[in-house]
Amino acid sequence: MAWIVLIISGMLEAVWATALGKSEGFSKLGPTVVFGVALVASMAGLAWAMRTLPIGTAYAVWVGIGAALTVSYAMVTGTEAVSLLKVLLLLGLIGCIVGLKLAH
Template sequence: MAWIVLVVSGFLETAWATALSASQGFTRLWPSVAFAVTLTLSMAGLAYALRTIPVGTGYAVWVSIGAVGTALVGMLFLGEGFSVPKALCLLLIVAGVVGLKLLH
């Protein structure tokens, strides 16, 4: 169960990072509210998961899901541009996360 919560919390990290950008420095109400809610849920899920998953592994997985997810949202929906080198770098991050999970 902790791993499921950790993965969901990682996706929520993508949501709060995207909402933070959309809030334009907290000058837009609804993106700012979305940021606060998703940040709180993401942190609560991480805290729950870290009760049974080692902190080094759990935090690395959480951050990686958030980083890769946010980069993909930027490339696919926010016009940040896609390139093969970017995709390869994201695949390296995913490979590292899979390695951590397998070695856990």
């Protein structure tokens, strides 16, 4: 169960990171609210998962999922340029995340 909560928390990290960018310095209410709710939920899930998972592994997986999804979303929406190198690096990052899970 801790792994499921950790994965969802990592996904929420991508939500709050994206919302933070769209809030334009907290000047837009909608994205600011999404940022706050997703941030609290993401951190709470990470904290809960860390009760049973090793801290280093849990944090690395959480950050990795959030980073991979944030960059992927930005590339899909056209906010960030797509390149073969970025795609290969994201695949490597995802491979490392899976590796940390398998090594646990």
